[in-house]
Amino acid sequence: GAGVSQSPRYKVAKRGQDVALRCDPISGHVSLFWYQQALGQGPEFLTYFQNEAQLDKSGLPSDRFFAERPEGSVSTLKIQRTQQEDSAVYLCASSSTGGREEKLFFGSGTQLSVL
Amino acid sequence: QQQVKQSPQSLIVQKGGISIINCAYENTAFDYFPWYQQFPGKGPALLIAIRPDVSEKKEGRFTISFNKSAKQFSLHIMDSQPGDSATYFCAATNTNAGKSTFGDGTTLTVKP
Numbered sequence: 001g002a003g004v005s006q007s008p009r010y011k012v013a014k015r016g017q018d019v020a021l022r023c024d025p026i027s028g029h030v031s032l033f034w035y036q037q038a039l040g041q042g043p044e045f046l047t048y049f050q051n052e053a054q055l056d057k058s059g060l061p062s063d064r065f066f067a068e069r070p071e072g073s074v075s076t077l078k079i080q081r082t083q084q085e086d087s088a089v090y091l092c093a094s095s096s097t098g099g100r101e102e103k104l105f106f107g108s109g110t111q112l113s114v115l
Numbered sequence: 116q117q118q119v120k121q122s123p124q125s126l127i128v129q130k131g132g133i134s135i136i137n138c139a140y141e142n143t144a145f146d147y148f149p150w151y152q153q154f155p156g157k158g159p160a161l162l163i164a165i166r167p168d169v170s171e172k173k174e175g176r177f178t179i180s181f182n183k184s185a186k187q188f189s190l191h192i193m194d195s196q197p198g199d200s201a202t203y204f205c206a207a208t209n210t211n212a213g214k215s216t217f218g219d220g221t222t223l224t225v226k227p
Contacts, residue, residue, distance in 0.1 A: 004158070031213070042121075042204050042217030043159065056213060091158050102147060102210070106158030 002026075004107035006092050012113045013082045021077045021110045025094030032075050033104065034067055035091040043091055049075060061086075082114045118142055119207050121218025128225050134192040136221045138205035141186065145207035149215070150179065150190045153202045162203075163190070195225045 005024040013019050025032050031050055035043035036059075045059040051072040060067070064083075069075040079086055089109040095102060121138045128134045140148075147166055151159035165172045165179040165188065172179045178191040192199055202222050206215040 033214070040220070042119075042206075042219050043215075044217070045214040048213050050213075059214070093158070102164070102208075103161055104149075104159075104215070106151075106160065108156065108158050 004092055004094055004105050006090075006107035006110050008110060009108065010111050010113075012115060014115055015082060015084060017082050018078065018080045019082055019112065021079075021090050021092075021112070023075045023077070023092030023094075023107060025073065025075070025092070026096075026105055027073075029094035029096050029105070031095040031097065032069055033093045033095075034075070034077050035093065036061075037089040037091055037109065039088075046077070046090075079112075082112075084114050087112055087114045118216045119205060119218045121205050121221060123221060124219070125222045126224070128195045128223065130195065130197060130225055130227050132195050132225075134190075134195045134199070134223055134225070136190045136203055136205070136223075137187065138189065138207075138218050139185075139187045140207045140216075142207070142209070142216075143186070144209045144212070145216075147208040147210050148179070148181065148188050149206050149208070150177075151204045151206065151217075153204065153220075159204055192223075195223075197225045197227050199223060200225050 034046040037043045047057040049069040064080045066078045091109045093104040093106045149164035150162045153159040176193045181188045202220045205218045208215040
């Protein structure tokens with residue numbers, strides 16, 4: 001595709017449910033990032049992949065959050081036992097440069113609402 | 116601990132005016148400073164970026180001014196247009212670590 005694609009666009013979950021958010025980066029992009037954006041705030045870093053290797057997961061808020069990119073392209077962010085404080089927009093971004101975060105291309109995000 | 120502080124939170128400018136948004140950072144390991152524009156329901160889109168070895172970068176109506184000693188940088192939008200109305204985020208990146216730290220954003224409204 002022409003840009004970064006994220007699905008679903010919206011997700012409503014009951015507290016305690018597990019959710020999986022998908023990101024299709026721009027074809028050929030080496031680096032993939034997940035960010036969390038709370039309402040009225042800037043994106044906050046969650047995790048970073050270079051190809052299939054997860055190089056940094058320091059931003060994941062708890063062990064309920066898990067991300068993978070098994071074949072170095074599509075990535076999935078999984079949140080187990082969702083809590084109300086997990087409600088946010090989850091943004092995926094990709095970059096063609098490995099190891100240097102330049103020219104990030106963001107998707108439109110998945111808006112997660114936990115009831 | 117907020118590593119990138121952005122101001123103002125909101126800004127209203129008349130069409131044709133200059134919009135100025137400021138950011139300050141703390142971590143001297145940051146070596147790349149992008150600005151993003153975000154419209155409602157969309158992800159941030161890179162607008163312009165600068166590295167600390169230059170003090171100014173201009174692309175069309177958009178200019179970044181960078182003061183390394185003060186650890187501050189700003190975005191200037193010349194001849195502001197209603198279509199520029201959006202939320203603007205500054206960011207600071209440590210490219211060796213591979214992640215960006217964003218400011219809290221500035222909501223710009225350009226009145227016709």
